Amino acid sequence: xxxELTKQFIEDLNLAVAEKNADKLDELLEGLHPVDIAEIxxxxxxxxxxxxxxxxxxxxxxxxxxxxxxxxxxxxxASLSAxxxxxxxxxxxxxxxxxxxxxxxxxxxxxxxxxxxxxxQAEDIVKLLRYDEDTAGGLxxxxxxxxxVNWTMSKSLRELRKQAKETSHVYTIYVVDDxxxxxxxxxxxxxxxxxxxxKIKDLYRKDPISVTTDTPAxxxxxxxxxxxxxxxPVIDKExxxxxxxxxxDVVDIIKEEAEKDFQMASGISERVDDKDSVWVLTxxxxxxxxxxxxxxxxxxxxxxxxxxQLEVLPVLAFFIPLIGAMGGNVGVQSSAIIxxxxxxxxxxxxxxxxxxxxxxxxxxxxxxxxxxxxxxxxYITGSPxxxxxxxxxxxxxxxxxxxxxxxIVPLILHKQNIDPALATGPFITTMNxxxxxxxxxxxxxxxxx
Amino acid sequence: xxxELTKQFIEDLNLAVAEKNADKLDELLEGLHPVDIAEIxxxxxxxxxxxxxxxxxxxxxxxxxxxxxxxxxxxxxASLSAxxxxxxxxxxxxxxxxxxxxxxxxxxxxxxxxxxxxxxQAEDIVKLLRYDEDTAGGLxxxxxxxxxVNWTMSKSLRELRKQAKETSHVYTIYVVDDxxxxxxxxxxxxxxxxxxxxKIKDLYRKDPISVTTDTPAxxxxxxxxxxxxxxxPVIDKExxxxxxxxxxDVVDIIKEEAEKDFQMASGISERVDDKDSVWVLTxxxxxxxxxxxxxxxxxxxxxxxxxxQLEVLPVLAFFIPLIGAMGGNVGVQSSAIIxxxxxxxxxxxxxxxxxxxxxxxxxxxxxxxxxxxxxxxxYITGSPxxxxxxxxxxxxxxxxxxxxxxxIVPLILHKQNIDPALATGPFITTMNxxxxxxxxxxxxxxxxx
Numbered sequence: 001x002x003x004e005l006t007k008q009f010i011e012d013l014n015l016a017v018a019e020k021n022a023d024k025l026d027e028l029l030e031g032l033h034p035v036d037i038a039e040i041x042x043x044x045x046x047x048x049x050x051x052x053x054x055x056x057x058x059x060x061x062x063x064x065x066x067x068x069x070x071x072x073x074x075x076x077x078a079s080l081s082a083x084x085x086x087x088x089x090x091x092x093x094x095x096x097x098x099x100x101x102x103x104x105x106x107x108x109x110x111x112x113x114x115x116x117x118x119x120x121q122a123e124d125i126v127k128l129l130r131y132d133e134d135t136a137g138g139l140x141x142x143x144x145x146x147x148x149v150n151w152t153m154s155k156s157l158r159e160l161r162k163q164a165k166e167t168s169h170v171y172t173i174y175v176v177d178d179x180x181x182x183x184x185x186x187x188x189x190x191x192x193x194x195x196x197x198x199k200i201k202d203l204y205r206k207d208p209i210s211v212t213t214d215t216p217a218x219x220x221x222x223x224x225x226x227x228x229x230x231x232x233p234v235i236d237k238e239x240x241x242x243x244x245x246x247x248x249d250v251v252d253i254i255k256e257e258a259e260k261d262f263q264m265a266s267g268i269s270e271r272v273d274d275k276d277s278v279w280v281l282t283x284x285x286x287x288x289x290x291x292x293x294x295x296x297x298x299x300x301x302x303x304x305x306x307x308x309q310l311e312v313l314p315v316l317a318f319f320i321p322l323i324g325a326m327g328g329n330v331g332v333q334s335s336a337i338i339x340x341x342x343x344x345x346x347x348x349x350x351x352x353x354x355x356x357x358x359x360x361x362x363x364x365x366x367x368x369x370x371x372x373x374x375x376x377x378x379y380i381t382g383s384p385x386x387x388x389x390x391x392x393x394x395x396x397x398x399x400x401x402x403x404x405x406x407x408i409v410p411l412i413l414h415k416q417n418i419d420p421a422l423a424t425g426p427f428i429t430t431m432n433x434x435x436x437x438x439x440x441x442x443x444x445x446x447x448x449x
Numbered sequence: 450x451x452x453e454l455t456k457q458f459i460e461d462l463n464l465a466v467a468e469k470n471a472d473k474l475d476e477l478l479e480g481l482h483p484v485d486i487a488e489i490x491x492x493x494x495x496x497x498x499x500x501x502x503x504x505x506x507x508x509x510x511x512x513x514x515x516x517x518x519x520x521x522x523x524x525x526x527a528s529l530s531a532x533x534x535x536x537x538x539x540x541x542x543x544x545x546x547x548x549x550x551x552x553x554x555x556x557x558x559x560x561x562x563x564x565x566x567x568x569x570q571a572e573d574i575v576k577l578l579r580y581d582e583d584t585a586g587g588l589x590x591x592x593x594x595x596x597x598v599n600w601t602m603s604k605s606l607r608e609l610r611k612q613a614k615e616t617s618h619v620y621t622i623y624v625v626d627d628x629x630x631x632x633x634x635x636x637x638x639x640x641x642x643x644x645x646x647x648k649i650k651d652l653y654r655k656d657p658i659s660v661t662t663d664t665p666a667x668x669x670x671x672x673x674x675x676x677x678x679x680x681x682p683v684i685d686k687e688x689x690x691x692x693x694x695x696x697x698d699v700v701d702i703i704k705e706e707a708e709k710d711f712q713m714a715s716g717i718s719e720r721v722d723d724k725d726s727v728w729v730l731t732x733x734x735x736x737x738x739x740x741x742x743x744x745x746x747x748x749x750x751x752x753x754x755x756x757x758q759l760e761v762l763p764v765l766a767f768f769i770p771l772i773g774a775m776g777g778n779v780g781v782q783s784s785a786i787i788x789x790x791x792x793x794x795x796x797x798x799x800x801x802x803x804x805x806x807x808x809x810x811x812x813x814x815x816x817x818x819x820x821x822x823x824x825x826x827x828y829i830t831g832s833p834x835x836x837x838x839x840x841x842x843x844x845x846x847x848x849x850x851x852x853x854x855x856x857i858v859p860l861i862l863h864k865q866n867i868d869p870a871l872a873t874g875p876f877i878t879t880m881n882x883x884x885x886x887x888x889x890x891x892x893x894x895x896x897x898x
Contacts, residue, residue, distance in 0.1 A: 002658065002672065005798070006798075007798050010798065031656070033658075033676060035675055035676055035677075043797070043798060157641065160641055161641050161642060164638050164641050164642075167638075169636075169679070170636075170637050170638050170641075171620065171679070187618075187619075188619050188637050189613050189616075189619050191640065191641075192606065192609055192610050192613050192619075192640075193610060193613075207480070209451065209482075223451065224700075225700055225701075225704070226484055227482060227484055228484075228697035228700075229697075230618070230620070230679055230696060230697070247679060247696050247697075247700070248677035248678075248679070248696075251673075251674050251677075251696070251700060251703060252674075254700060254703060254704055255674070255703055255704070255707055258704055258707030258708050258711065259707050259789060261711050262707065262710050262711040262714060262785065262789065263785060263789070265711060265714055265715055266714055266781045266782055266784075266785030266873065267778050267781060267782050267785075268782055268785060268786070272786065273786065273789070273790055273793075273795060273796075274786050274787065274790045274796055274797055274799075274804060274807070275795075275797045278807060278810040278811050278814065281786075281807075281811045282811050282814045282815055285779075285782050285811065285815060286815055286818065288778065288782075289775065289778055289779065289782075289815055289819060290819075290822075292774050292775055292778045293771070293775065293819055293822060293823060295770075295771075295774060296768070296770055296771025296772075296774050296775060296823075297771065297823075297826060299767075299770035299771060299774075300767040300768050300770070300771060301767075303766055303767045303769075303770070304764075304767045307763060307764070307767075310763040310766055311763050314756060314759040314760050314763060314766070315753075315756070316766075317752055317759055317763070317765075317766035317769065318748075318749035318750075318752045318753045318756075319745070319749050320752075320766065320769040320770060320773075321744075321745055321748035321749070321752070321769060321770075321773045321882050321883070321886060322742070322744075322745025322746065322748060322749060323745075324769075324770045324773055324774065324882075325741050325744060325745050325748070325773065325777075325878065325879060325882055326738065326741055326742065326745060328774075328777070328878070329716050329737065329738055329741045329875055329878070330734075330738065332715045332716060332874075333715055333716050333717055333734050333737075333738075335715075336711065336712060336715030336716075336717060337717070337721065337722065337723050337730075338723065340708060340711065340712070340722070341722055341723045344722075346722060346724075347722075347723055348492070348723055348724045349454070349455075349456050349459065349492060350723075355723060358723070358727060358730075361727040362727050362730045362731050362734065365727065365731045366731055366734060366735055366738055369735065370738060370739075370742055373739075373742060374742065374745075374746075377746060424715065425781075426778055429774065429777070429778075430774060433770050433773075433774055434770070437770060
C-alpha cells in the first residue's frame, strides 16, 4: 500500500523521461505523496528530476519543493525564475517558504519576494527571515488560529473560519486579548460541545507552555518531547503571540540531535550520508583521522621512550594492542553515558565527585574481572608470573583511568560550553590509548627493571 | 517559566515530607505539570516518592503514573492495591493503561482488570494486551473518533460529541462505513466550514495512510516521521479500524532508535543511564569489553608470531598503536555511515559493489594524505627510509582494508536480519586492530627479512 522506491521504478521513470512520454509519467506518479516524489527526485539525475518536476501540477510541485533535500533544492531553484519560485511559495506555509527562500542569494531573495502575489505571505516571510534558523523564531510558522478572550463562541467561529483558510493543519486554537497577548489555549474538543453564546473566557485553559522567539531549537525540541506537545505557541519579549511550531518540524531536530552524537562518536565531523560525494565524505572523515594520526605519533614517542626495556623484553610489545583497545573501549563507554545524559538533560543531580565515584565502582568491577581473565590466560599459556602480573595490573589501572577520564572530560567540556559529544569517539580513544601505554610500560619498568 | 528541577527544590521537598508538612508540599507542587512531578519522583528516595504520590489528587496521580520511569513505576505499583491501581487506570487512555498493566504479574493483571469500574476501558485493555509491545497494535489507543460515511454533518456532530468525551486529544476524525472499514479522514477544519446538511461522503479525504496491527513499531515511526503525521489509524487484516497511534508515543521510539545505535557504537549492550546502579551499568558494559579482551589476546598472538622480527627491530613496536587506532577509526567511520543509512532507510539504491567502490575512493584519498604525512614525519625524525616506507604503506593498506570492511560488514549483517549496529563500535575496532597488525608486520617482514 505504501510506496516503495525500487530500481525498476527508477528505470521505468528514466525511460519515460527519455521518451518524453507524458502519459507513462503520469501513470508512474499517480497517487504518489509529495514526500515520495521528493525521494524519487533525490535518486535520479538532475536533468531527469527537472523534467519530472516541471511535469507536476502546481500544488504538488510546491509540496515537493518543501520536501526536497537541501542541496538538490538549491540546484533546482537555480534553474527556476524568480517568478516561478514565487508562484510555488504562494502555496506553502510561511515557515516552509522561509526555509526555501533562506538559501537564495540576497538579490534573488528580493526578486522572489517582490514577485509574490500574496502580500500577507510576503510580509510573513520577511518577518521570519529575521530570525536565526536555530531558534524558535526560525522554526515557527505564521499560520495559526487564534481567538479573542472576550468573544463568544459564535463570533469566534466566524473569525476562525477566515483564519483556517490559510492554515494547513489546525491542532490548537490560541486565546489572546485585545493586545494579542497570549493567554491560553482552546481545545478543538470544546468546539464539539460549546454553546454559541458561551464566552471564550469561560472555556479556555490558562498558562499554556510557550517559548520566546529566541529560544534555541534544541530546547524547543526537548520541551515538546518532554510534555508531549503537538504544537507550541511562540511569543515575543512582550508576550505577544507571534507564531507556532508544529511537532513535525521538531521530530527532525530530535532525530538530528541524536544522530549528531552518533556521528561525533564515530569520528565524523559533519552530517553526511552514503549518497554524498567522495570529496564531502573525505572532508567529514579526515579531521578526526588526523587527530588519530597525531595520537599514534605520540604513542610511538611514549613506547619509544621505553626502547631499552623493549629490547630486553620484546614480549611486552605483544600486549600493546590489548592495553590500547581496552583503554579506548572503556573511555568511549563511560563518556557515551555522560554525553547522552547531557543531551537528554537527564543526568542525575549528583555532584561530579559522586558521578566519578560511581564510575570508579563500575570500572573496578569490570577491571577486576578482566584483569583476572588476562592473568589466567597469560599464566596458563606459560608467561612468567611477573609478566602476567604486569599485564593484569596494567589492564586494571588502564580501565580505572579510562573510566574516570571518560566521565570527567565531557562534564568539563559541557561546563565550558563546548559540545561534550566532541569528547566521545576518537578523542577519548586516542588519549586513553597513549596514556594506557604509558601506564603499561611504567608498570613493566617498575616490575622488571 | 518552565519548571527546572534543582537540588534546592529536592531538599525543600525532602524536608516537607520529613515534617509531613502538607501545606508546604502543596505549595511546592502547585501548578506543576505531571511530567515534572514524575521527574521529581524519579529523583527522590522511594519512600519520599510514595508519600508525595499519595498526596496528589486522583487525576494528577494517574497522569504522573503514566509518565514515571518504568523501573520506578514497577516499585510503585507493588505498593498499591489492585483497587487503587484500577482507580488510576480508569482515568487514563487505553494505551497508557495497557502499558502500565503490562508489567504486572498475571494474577495481579486479572485482579486489576476486574476492579476497573469502566467496563469499556477494561475491554479495550484486554484487547490491547494481546498485541506485541513492539507493533502498531501495542502502540495504539482505542480512543479515537470516527464518523460514518453515510451520515450528515449534523448527525456526525451529535455522535462525535459522545465519542470525544472519552478521547483526550482529537487530531483527526476517521471515516468508516457500516462495517467499520476505514475509508478516509475528515479534517477538523472541515468542521469549521461545513453545512449541517452536507453528507460526510462529500467532504472526506480518501486513501488515508494506515498500518495494520502487526506493523513493527520502528516502521510505524519511520512512516509517521517521513509523512509528517500527527496521528495514524491502525486497521486489522480485514481493514476494520481498530485504533490510532499518536505522534507523542512515536517521538520516543524515534529517539530511542537513534540512541540505541549510539550506545551500540559505544560498546554498551543495553539501554542505561547514569542513574542506573553499578551492577546494571557493569552488566551493560562487560560484554563488549570481553570481546575487546579476546581481540587483544588475538592481537598478541599475531604480534607474537613476529617475535623474531621484533627482536631484530624493536622500533616496529613503536607504531603498533598508530596502526591499531587508525584501522579502528576508519572502520568505525565507514560502518557508522552505513548503519545510519540502514536505520533511516535512506541508503542509496546503488549495489554493494558500487558502495564499496565509493568507499575505496574515500579511503584512498584519506590513505594517501595520512600515509604521506607519516612518511614525512618518520623520515624527518631520522628513521631509515625502509622503515618509513613500511609504516606508511602499512597505514595506507590498513585504511583501505578497514574502510571496505566497515562498509561490507553492516550490509552483510543487515541481509542476515542481524542488527547492523552490532557491527559498529567494538567489533569493527577489534577486528581492524588485529588485521591491521597482521598487515603491518607482514609488510615489515617483506621489506626487511
